[in-house]
Amino acid sequence: MKDPRDIIIAPHISERSMMDMEENWYTFKVAIKANKPEIKKAIEKIFDVNVEKVTTNRMPGKKRRMGYTQGKTSNWKKARVKLAEGDSIEIFEGV
Amino acid sequence: MKVSKENIEENKVELVIEVSEDKVASALDKAYKKVVKEVNIPGFRKGKVPKSILIKKFGAEVLHKDALDILIPEAYYEAVQETEIEPIAQPDITDVFIEAGKPAKFTAEVEVKPEVELGEYKELGIEKEEVNVSDEQVEEELNHKRGHHAQLVATDRAEVQEGDHTVIDFEGFLDGEAFEGGAGEDYNLEIGSGQFIPGFEEQLVGVKVGEEVEVNVTFPEEYNAENLAGQDAVFKVTVKEIKVKEMPELDDEFAKDLEFETLDELKADIKEKIAAREETRVNREFENKLVDAIADNTEVNIPETMVENEIDNMLEGFRYQIMQQGFEFDQYLEMSGIKEEDIRADYKEAAEKRAKANLVLETIAKNEGIEVSDEDLDEKLAEIAERQGQDKDQIKMFLQMQGQLASLKDSLQMEKTIDFLVENN
Numbered sequence: 001m002k003d004p005r006d007i008i009i010a011p012h013i014s015e016r017s018m019m020d021m022e023e024n025w026y027t028f029k030v031a032i033k034a035n036k037p038e039i040k041k042a043i044e045k046i047f048d049v050n051v052e053k054v055t056t057n058r059m060p061g062k063k064r065r066m067g068y069t070q071g072k073t074s075n076w077k078k079a080r081v082k083l084a085e086g087d088s089i090e091i092f093e094g095v
Numbered sequence: 096m097k098v099s100k101e102n103i104e105e106n107k108v109e110l111v112i113e114v115s116e117d118k119v120a121s122a123l124d125k126a127y128k129k130v131v132k133e134v135n136i137p138g139f140r141k142g143k144v145p146k147s148i149l150i151k152k153f154g155a156e157v158l159h160k161d162a163l164d165i166l167i168p169e170a171y172y173e174a175v176q177e178t179e180i181e182p183i184a185q186p187d188i189t190d191v192f193i194e195a196g197k198p199a200k201f202t203a204e205v206e207v208k209p210e211v212e213l214g215e216y217k218e219l220g221i222e223k224e225e226v227n228v229s230d231e232q233v234e235e236e237l238n239h240k241r242g243h244h245a246q247l248v249a250t251d252r253a254e255v256q257e258g259d260h261t262v263i264d265f266e267g268f269l270d271g272e273a274f275e276g277g278a279g280e281d282y283n284l285e286i287g288s289g290q291f292i293p294g295f296e297e298q299l300v301g302v303k304v305g306e307e308v309e310v311n312v313t314f315p316e317e318y319n320a321e322n323l324a325g326q327d328a329v330f331k332v333t334v335k336e337i338k339v340k341e342m343p344e345l346d347d348e349f350a351k352d353l354e355f356e357t358l359d360e361l362k363a364d365i366k367e368k369i370a371a372r373e374e375t376r377v378n379r380e381f382e383n384k385l386v387d388a389i390a391d392n393t394e395v396n397i398p399e400t401m402v403e404n405e406i407d408n409m410l411e412g413f414r415y416q417i418m419q420q421g422f423e424f425d426q427y428l429e430m431s432g433i434k435e436e437d438i439r440a441d442y443k444e445a446a447e448k449r450a451k452a453n454l455v456l457e458t459i460a461k462n463e464g465i466e467v468s469d470e471d472l473d474e475k476l477a478e479i480a481e482r483q484g485q486d487k488d489q490i491k492m493f494l495q496m497q498g499q500l501a502s503l504k505d506s507l508q509m510e511k512t513i514d515f516l517v518e519n520n
Binding site: 018 | 145
């Protein structure tokens with residue numbers, strides 16, 4: 001199996017993700033090719049918690065312009081993970 | 096809140112102030128609410144960053160400064176009330192400690208009003224001057240009044256004498272040429288009044304009516320018009336008329352002109368007015384003497400700050416005076432070539448005296464329990480209102496807005512204290 005840290009890239013922090021954390025949903029940026037079972041295992045391994053549910057969606061990159069050239073930031077995958085009751089993740093160090 | 100007080104130097108107090116956790120927490124909260132409006136963190140709209148993220152990103156210190164800005168003035172004010180010290184300057188705040196969930200602590204070092212060791216202030220045996228209005232004073236005032244009502248009467252004397260009022264035509268020449276502003280017709284000139292340049296009036300003495308004479312004068316060096324200053328000039332002058340001042344007779348007729356029935360009544364009135372004026376002067380002098388004497392009896396070490404404050408006050412008054420005369424203060428300094436520091440130095444002695452007198456009066460007021468009640472204040476306000484023809488409540492509001500109600504109260508207390516001293520001497 002791949003290194004779980006290659007699957008889970010970074011915590012995703014936003015107003016919404018902060019609100020979701022109260023419901024025990026944690027949001028991450030993950031490898032675009034990772035699937036739900038992989039994400040579940042990776043999270044459980046890294047943070048030593050039980051994952052109940054995973055939802056994923058692909059986020060389109062944003063259009064960026066450098067002078068005359070139209071560019072685009074990479075697409076990426078966002079995963080929201082529901083932890084079992086009582087578990088929590090002290091993440092987001094070095095945000 | 097806990098406060099401990101320590102006198103570190105003469106007139107200097109150190110307060111160690113401790114503020115409870117709740118207060119710290121609420122101050123931090125307020126600080127957060129203020130800071131959060133200013134920070135931009137990706138993923139959050141402005142003002143929506145949670146406190147935990149803010150602290151992780153910038154460290155807890157970002158909140159501390161703002162929290163202290165809220166906490167310290169409040170706590171310091173309370174501490175001053177509690178320890179009943181009377182600061183005269185802004186405090187030096189040092190050794191500040193603040194952390195969420197712990198009591199905050201800081202040290203405030205501040206200059207306070209000095210201890211006043213009052214000497215004897217009652218029964219000093221200072222005599223008040225008696226008010227006596229002598230007949231000469233009345234006479235003098237009466238003559239003064241006569242002068243005001245004097246009339247110019249034509250005389251048939253042919254030669255000009257000192258003190259005459261003449262009507263003259265004149266024309267001035269510089270090197271044989273008439274100059275601008277050097278001529279006049281039917282000009283009223285009192286000989287000996289010093290209205291014209293030196294030498295001019297003197298040379299007219301003895302001149303006959305209708306005669307044309309030449310007057311040779313030299314303009315003074317510091318004459319206003321530059322083209323004339325220091326120049327020799329010749330004036331052709333014709334005296335057209337001579338008038339003398341005639342004083343009105345001192346009789347009931349004169350009194351009637353001044354809206355009195357008889358001369359005696361007029362005299363009585365003058366006497367009364369002089370007496371009233373003298374009375375105020377004597378009272379003022381007596382009060383000053385009293386305060387001076389008490390101040391001399393008093394041991395006190397006046398801190399520099401108080402003197403400086405007093406100088407500031409005096410300077411402010413001076414500035415106001417200058418403005419009343421229609422000058423800008425800076426402009427005045429430039430014109431007169433005086434520096435602000437010089438004025439300050441000049442004021443220093445008087446300021447020291449004033450500061451001491453104020454301290455003395457304050458201490459006496461405290462000792463004797465002299466206080467200004469709301470009624471006293473109301474009375475004074477009503478008085479001011481009447482003088483200025485305005486509504487009492489309006490005046491009150493105006494003063495309150497300017498924060499001057501307190502100083503009005505202070506000055507009232509001072510007045511009352513002086514009254515007390517006058518009574519007890």
